[in-house]
Structures are given as structure tokens and as C-alpha cells.
Amino acid sequence: MDHDSLTRLPAPWEHRHPRFAAWTHIASGTWLLLLTTILYGYRRGRWWRPLLVPAAAAHLVRAHRLLQANPEGVRVTARTATRGSYGIDGGYVAVAVFGLAELGLTGATIRALRRGHRGRAGLGAVAGAAVAGSCASFLYSTGPGKRSLWAEILDELSLRGDEHVLDVGCGRGAILILAAHRLPRGKAVGVDVWRARDQNGNTRAATEHNAVVEGLRDRVEVIDADARELPFPNATFDLVVSNLTIHNIDTEQGRKRAVLEATRVLRPGGQLRIVDPPGAQRYAEWLHQAGCVEIEARKLDCRTWFGVPGHHAVLVAARNST
Numbered sequence: 001m002d003h004d005s006l007t008r009l010p011a012p013w014e015h016r017h018p019r020f021a022a023w024t025h026i027a028s029g030t031w032l033l034l035l036t037t038i039l040y041g042y043r044r045g046r047w048w049r050p051l052l053v054p055a056a057a058a059h060l061v062r063a064h065r066l067l068q069a070n071p072e073g074v075r076v077t078a079r080t081a082t083r084g085s086y087g088i089d090g091g092y093v094a095v096a097v098f099g100l101a102e103l104g105l106t107g108a109t110i111r112a113l114r115r116g117h118r119g120r121a122g123l124g125a126v127a128g129a130a131v132a133g134s135c136a137s138f139l140y141s142t143g144p145g146k147r148s149l150w151a152e153i154l155d156e157l158s159l160r161g162d163e164h165v166l167d168v169g170c171g172r173g174a175i176l177i178l179a180a181h182r183l184p185r186g187k188a189v190g191v192d193v194w195r196a197r198d199q200n201g202n203t204r205a206a207t208e209h210n211a212v213v214e215g216l217r218d219r220v221e222v223i224d225a226d227a228r229e230l231p232f233p234n235a236t237f238d239l240v241v242s243n244l245t246i247h248n249i250d251t252e253q254g255r256k257r258a259v260l261e262a263t264r265v266l267r268p269g270g271q272l273r274i275v276d277p278p279g280a281q282r283y284a285e286w287l288h289q290a291g292c293v294e295i296e297a298r299k300l301d302c303r304t305w306f307g308v309p310g311h312h313a314v315l316v317a318a319r320n321s322t
């Protein structure tokens, strides 16, 4: 543990339960914002009401910091690759939907308060808090949650550091660059078709820029290619990873083709890790048909909720035996 990490250790209870603490901060921040709105409706707390906003912001910033922490509570730096800019899954449309819903509910709550409909105002406030929580969960899943999850997945593989790794559907490189950080003598290759609706600012140039910003340009290669037709010979990679990509392929036949392509380019004994929304359990069957071994499909935790509590993405893991 370096000196920088030591000086950033959170308070003891946050240290023991970083995720619980983060969610407590998110709930407190959201509640304070809501309270400000309610007081505005009642025209109360005129002089001290503005103080609630920085207090709410402090809670949300604290939550953000904690959610970047590893289970030991040490703030993560290069381990989760935070220098680049990795975009928002689903693009700005997803955030706009949350924003519009929140605006509508806040307006309805204030109108109900002004007309003295306390019941309706209460309902509006609860719905507003739920949408705010859902938005926070979405932003967490698409950013720090994704990187923290994949840092764990990659660390579990105990890479030597000289592997060749392929990221199928790398987007702006969140996972590609996490892998590259672990490959001082290896190479991380990302392929994508750069669909803007899947991630905002999704271009090869943005991914290459992130590799430069993270100081990893010489370890990262980015190629235009479709997951269903990978431009590599058989048995090229030691590890193939893919995050939230294969489900974007429209047909089942196409998704199967992508999974089989991922195994084709794996060398014998190579590892495969795919994270995709519920339904990805199906990939395990195709991997079995392709002759993979040690196949596992497991539901992931709240880091993959994307704003919908109980929506657990699936990690499909396998080893190529052929």
C-alpha cells in the first residue's frame, strides 16, 4: 500500500463497510436535496435552506469516493483506471430520461404542496427520491461500479503481466485499460464497431486518447472490427473479455457467432470472461458446445443494477480446452 493510499483511508466504520457507507451517503444526499425542494414548496427555512445543498453535495462526493474504494477501504488509483474518460453506457439519452422524470416529479410535488394536497405531495416526493436513487445507481454502474467489478474479475485471474488480452466491444476502453494496467510486458487489444447509441462519444480516437492519458499507449491497440468476425488467427489471445457488448447484437445467431469467435481466438488454456445482462446464462451452453471447460455463469452484485434494483448482470467464465 503506498503512502497516498494510506493518507486517504476513510473513517473506521466506512473502512469496514465501504459499500454500505457509500449507499448511506447517497441516501442522505438525496434526502437533503428532497428536503430542500419540500421546504421550497412550503416557503420555509428561508435563510438556512441553501445550506442544505452543499451538505447534500458533500454526501454525494463522499459516496463517489467510497464507491471507488476496494473492499479493504483503500481508495483506488491506477487499479481502477480513473484518469481517462470512459463515457456513459446508453449515451446521454439515458441520463436525459432520468432528468426529465425528476423534473416532472419535482414540479408535481411543488404544485401539490402549494395547493395543500399533502398526500399527493408525499407521493411525489417518494417517487422523486426513487428516481434520484435509480439515477445514482445508473451512473454508478456505468462508471465506478463497472471499473471496480472488472478490477476484481481481472485480479482473480492473477495475470503474470505478459499476456495478450482481447476486449470485444471495448467502447471507450474502461475494461481494455484496466487490463492494460496489469500487463507491463503484454498487450491489450480492443475491437469495436463504435455505436454511439451504446456509449456517448464512442470512437476509436476517444479510446486511443484514454490509453495515452493513462500512460499506456504502447500496451494498447484499438481496431475497427465486428465481434461476429474477429480479424485474428485462431489461438491468438491468452484472455478474452467482453463487457455489456454481445447482448447488443440483434439476433441470437449473431450473439452465438460472437461467443464462438471469442473462443476461436483463445489459445488452448486461455480464459474467457463475459459480463452481459440477464439471459447471458445462455452463452454457457454455447461455450460447452465449443468445447470449453470450467464454465460458470453467476449473477453479479448491485454494481450491475444500472438503476434497477434486482437487475443483476451475469458473469460468464470459461477456459478454452482445445
Ligand SMILES: C[S@@+](CC[C@H](N)C(=O)[O-])C[C@H]1O[C@@H](n2cnc3c(N)ncnc32)[C@H](O)[C@@H]1O
Residues within 6 Å of the ligand: 086, 089, 090, 146, 168, 169, 170, 171, 172, 173, 174, 175, 191, 192, 193, 194, 195, 196, 198, 199, 202, 225, 226, 227, 228, 242, 243, 244, 245, 246, 248, 249
Ligand atoms: C455498452 S457499450 C460497453 C463498452 C465497453 N465494453 C465498456 O464496458 O465500457 C457496448 C459496446 O458494444 C459495441 N458493439 C455493439 N455491437 C458490436 C459488434 N457487433 N461488434 C463489436 N462491438 C459492438 C458498441 O459499439 C459499444 O462500444
